[in-house]
Amino acid sequence: MKRWGWVWNTAVLVTGAAALAWYLWREHARDAAAWARIQERAEHFEREQPRGPQPRRPLRGPARPGEAGACYLRAAELLHKVWPDYESMQPFLDVAHGTGVPEDADALLAPLLPALAAVADGAASETVAPPDPQRWVEFGLSWGPLGSAGKFAVRAALAKGDARAALGHTAAFLGLAFDESTFGISLCELLFAFLVGTMLEPWTEERLRAVAPEQLHELAALLAELDARCAPSLPLATVHAEFVWAWRDSRSDAPVRGMGEHQLSGQLAFLEFLDGAEARTATGWTARENLLRRAVKQCEVESPPDWLAMETYRRRAIASLRLLRLAVLHHAGEPLPALADPLGDGDLEVVRAEGELLLRSRGSRDDGQRIERRIARR
Secondary structure, eight states: OHHHHHHHHHHHHHHHHHHHHHHHHHHHHHHHHHHHHHHHHHHHHHHHSOOSOEEOOOSSSOOEEEEHHHHHHHHHHHHHHHOSSHHHHHHHHHHHTSSSOOTTHHHHHGGGHHHHHHHHHHHHEEEEOOOOHHHHHHTHHHHHHHHHHHHHHHHHHHHTTOHHHHHHHHHHHHHHHHHHHHSOOHHHHHHHHHHHHHHHTTOOHHHHHTSOHHHHHHHHHHHHHHHHHOOSSOOHHHHHHHHHHHHHHHTSSSOSSOOOHHHHHHHHHHHHHHTSHHHHHOOSHHHHHHHHHHHHHHTTOOSSOOHHHHHHHHHHHHHHHHHHHHHHHHHTTOOOOOOBOTTSSSBOEEEEETTEEEEEEEEEOTTSOEEEEEEEOO
């Protein structure tokens, strides 16, 4: 009996070891296959990415020699020289985020003029090259204050009645916003939404009433051009480029993102979901939002970026853009076209009530307030 017991125990151990070895081999093979697929898709998306400077058409005015990305980086560097840290920029930001325009507005803007000019040069450049993500992120803290400087410049110009200068600053920073949306970096996608919202803010109904018809038509054309180039849905090229960046980072000696194979697999599954027929044919924000939520859950996307939040912010910015388009056309005495609501399933609401024109999206901001514009009728 002892002999048969020993044989039985040995058989159990051998069988268990074989089962464990098979399990480990299967997991290794599956991991190897998953990693091979990640690498194959990343290399495919990498080959699809544009290389070198690409021709571009400015949102407004003729193109000038230059490469947009280099100009924008120069603007960030110039701003960093003026404000090397957060403490040094805080006094200006306190003023820029207010509602009034102080008497010393020109003095406040004077040291920022070279940076503002560099943004304008970038927006008017005839080419744009895909930026180095690491280089772009280095100036991550500069892009927000740079947008605040642009907004203050618009507000100061409108306060002086100089609508043409205000239009020039607006066109420059909306050009930066558009280019940001094409760079394929998640940070830049967030900056697109921030810059669009920031640069539209100074164009209040009070200011629009004081703008000459010629400038109103120019502003309407600028907004329509940006609207035509920016779809509400998150650009697939951005999702692809972000995946390639994370993949490159995972292979470096000093990774920044720290994404492992599981996280990369989730990101790959998500972008392939977005590239599928269901995502391409989803109409209206309700269907699109539900689809994105389901995709994030099904694909086990555990790491940043938060694609649902990014598309939501993008759609809010475009909703604000379209509402301003309608407001500008109203002040210019033009008929109002039907514009799709990026945060709804139909068109933006145009409600003509007694004494007021209400332009409204079905979407809300983070604070729960509806995205809308109210125009007192005269």
